[in-house]
Amino acid sequence: MNKIYVVGIGPGKREAMTAEAESALAGSDLIVGYSKYIDLVRPYFPNHPVLDTGMRKETERCRMAFEKANEGMTVSLVCSGDSGIYGMAGLIYELSTEFPETEIVVVPGITAAISGGSVLGAPIGHDFAVISLSDLLTPWELIEKRLKCAAEGDFNIALYNPSSHKRHDYLQKACDILLTVHSADLICGYVKNIGREGEAAVVLTLGELRNTQVDMFTTVFIGSTRTKVINGKMVTPRGYRDV
């Protein structure tokens, strides 16, 4: 049967891939993906045929995967982090109605909230929300509403896509919304280049974060009122110690 693996490769380093992801890629006739993600896995599978596509060609890329599968190939479609969280799994299912003969296997991966969290300490040790600040596919008003609701629920928050060339002030706008609920000394943090060269973690307050410029390779963590700093690590206790 024609088969597409939608593979979450994690942050990029091979050690953070699951065995399942590794063997899906190894067992595929073709690896398809956005060129930046292809670059991450190519060194591990140097002899594998790959097909890379540009950014923002998601529908095209997924269609290409189905077409190659229809030619009889086993295809892996790579996603950074997890394949389901802001990944291609949803779009593959949407298009699957046009390609009913293709089997779909979603292979999960370590998303940035988890890999970045392990670098910062334990920032999402209790209930948390994940919000993308990209308004390419989501109205900014809905993003604002979600930020407000997450702050009101005192959730830890992981912010994806906190910045881009065109959206250099979005993190500042997001912090201003959070500051309508939280105080400026709320513990926050961010991690750059998770699991890659140049990995760096910073712990700071929400007030400081508001005036910080981060790049698009950064994941930002907002604390809850229970979050604290322990030996330079950002930690949200679950509460075991109080029992």
Place this chain on the structure above:
Amino acid sequence: MNKIYVVGIGPGKREAMTAEAESALAGSDLIVGYSKYIDLVRPYFPNHPVLDTGMRKETERCRMAFEKANEGMTVSLVCSGDSGIYGMAGLIYELSTEFPETEIVVVPGITAAISGGSVLGAPIGHDFAVISLSDLLTPWELIEKRLKCAAEGDFNIALYNPSSHKRHDYLQKACDILLTVHSADLICGYVKNIGREGEAAVVLTLGELRNTQVDMFTTVFIGSTRTKVINGKMVTPRGYRDV
């Protein structure tokens, strides 16, 4: 240097562990953990010394890990899913101030929202929240507030610990809160025994979920208003197809 790895082992099957988790366990002198999680990894490392403890002895278990590390051992403390999300990483950092000579390495793992999501389809393909329904360590009022806020923000939601012997009606109570915001035909789903024998996924409406009894080995997924069913899979599109 004395060293503790806090290892997220994912849902349980070996293929869902990362290479990093695998080598942390393989390279440890001792594997410490709650007996149920020790049972999951013991078959993969049959000759490794292990130390298992009962449930709800989290502080004791972590202290034991530090004490063994202080004796010069490299210790792995295993957590199901991720080590940071409702795991032991936070508690280890809290206790680390008493054991400053021990190095701590947090090894991330695939949490149930991700592994369960890949079984159901792509339920958390857009902004989402993770909430535990256990009120052992969190006041029920805060859980209720977070459910309300997450529903108002139209987040997808993954519910952990939806049930236990003493809390058989908590999922029903949670659904009743969600129903004050969402309609009864909102798409939901749940996965039992993720990555283990007896794995089963069900897609249903919020109204049906309200009247369903799930067990403690189940992770529940609440849709957003954009979630739909495609060929029996629960899918929350990110919106690529509309571009």
